[in-house]
Amino acid sequence: MWRYRRSVVVGVVAASVVALCGGSLSGASAQAAQGGPGGSTSYGRHVLLISVDGMHQSDLDWYVATHPTSALAKLVRGGREYTRASTSNPSDSDPGGTALMTGGNPKSTGVYYDVEYSHKVDEPGAACTPGRPATGGDVVYDSPDDALPGVPDLSTGAAHAFPSFDENGSIYGPNGVDRNPALIMNLKNDASSFDRSTFPIDPATCQNIMPWDYLGDNSIFQVIHAAGLRTAWSDKHAVYLSFNGPGSQGQSIDDFFGPEIDSQAVMPDGTPYPQDDDWAHIDAATKQYDGYKVQAMLNEIDGVDHSGKDHVGTPAIFGMNFQTVSVAQKIRSTSADLIPDGHGGYTTSAPQAGGYQRVNGKLVPGPVLASAFASVDAQLGRMVAELAKRHLTDSTTIIVTAKHGQSPQDPSKLVTVQDGPIVDAINSEWAKTHPSKTLIVAGTNDDLWQSYLSDNSQAAANFVKSYLWNHTAQGVNVDKKPVTVQHSGLTDIWAGAQVARFFGVPVGNGRYPDVFGKVQEGIVYAKPTKLAEHGGMNSGDQHVLMIVSGTGTRAGIVRTPVETTQVAPTILSLLGLDPDRLRAVRVEGTRVLPGAIPATRR
Structure with a gap:
């Protein structure tokens, strides 16, 4: 079956308090309580990885130049900036994210897209006899793969209109009616989030292949978890539990939070957005959606799990991806802001132009995209401030990059x-x-x-x-x-x-x-509703920002080419773990980012 997909852009940003204050980030780590898989440990190094999906190096240059006192500007001045960073190829969300987490390209990970095909599997739902040759089948690790078959449209009542916000129905029940979207913070993602029947079949066993077992390489979460350190990640689909890595049984990410971005967007008071669409097609809604994941980060910085309930310690590795920039780059016209009406309800701002535009002959972000960058910057500032409040500045390294960019940036080329x-x-x-x-x-x-x-x-x-x-x-x-x-x-x-x-x-x-x-x-x-897309290999797809700031780094600019695959071994090195524990590092020869100072190996 020929498949068409809806894509959402993705990227990564990370920061530390000293960077925000404009200082150089290096030096000893402060010992901070940190939860391991079975409790807490005093090992105190942390890496915060934040993905700003779709953000280019040129976007960073523009934002820093026009907002010199912003969190991002201070991050650049205090951190190590890599001005020629490239994503995986293809530059889609799944291979791009997998590259960050494994250190590998499709060469070793075997992940080419989130909607792909393999001649070595059987089609989901196909009759299977163990040991017979594979017949070939779809490999679709993308929404909707929910345990729920679909939930009603809250505006029209249409059945099975959207996937559920919580995918497994554990928060809103079997009908998935999310009239109180803030309850999503209680979500626990695990294998119960999935409809396994949508996954390809292993012809050797006739069992559906779980997302983490399709990866050809192990992940940073497996290595860090095995070292007794706590791990956490937040992303746009539960299917990114794939980052647990093969053979993990989905258990190497101790705290995964993946509210479904393709579910129906609901304002904070429980009213559906008047545009009646999902979180990825209304930029005001995307900002709200990103806010839940930001709250998860703040909770984890505070030493509790993403819900804010259980005291587990600040993870050694944790982070999230932002979606608002990606959405703003792709949509022709959308509301950028959610506005309280003064009576407990909300409305949205008037639609404005998405993407980039020409001003005095120069290509710059349009109003919605500029607002998206400002939103991300403000949220980064909140995380940086929380790190300072919890005295984690000197023990935390923050990495800024993107799973992918977006092309074209110039609308005249579309x-x-x-x-x-x-x-x-x-x-x-x-x-x-x-x-x-x-x-x-x-x-x-x-x-x-x-x-x-x-x-x-x-x-x-x-x-x-x-x-x-x-x-x-x-x-x-x-x-x-x-x-x-x-x-x-x-x-x-x-x-x-x-x-x-x-x-x-x-x-x-x-x-x-x-x-x-x-x-x-x-x-x-695509249909003529989009301004851009990602997945390809033009400069707009692959030339993304990369900043490393915090303990274990020296301030400066690196102009030699680097790749986003280098994030994974760098994270292990910064945590005092051996990058060679990653299969992709050994197979592809992936190197630690230049200028990152390794901690003493454990």
């Missing part, structure tokens, strides 16, 4: 192309000589091209490559005027064994796309 007609045309042409089977059976095209084929021979892959390269495609520009693009919107196409060589994996390993393409800058395969 051309949206619907990929469905291209796929249908390829399948139709193939059927003229191969009438018995559809050729393209799966794929995800945001601002890249990925096709998985029922016939994964080199000849079939070459057929798709040839068709894509030799045909035009119809799209619309930012003004929604018709545009014809050459080569189906692509600049480079790899097919079959070429894809394997591109990613550095054995031919026939079954996980990489049979056909893989780089788009012309500005091409987004």
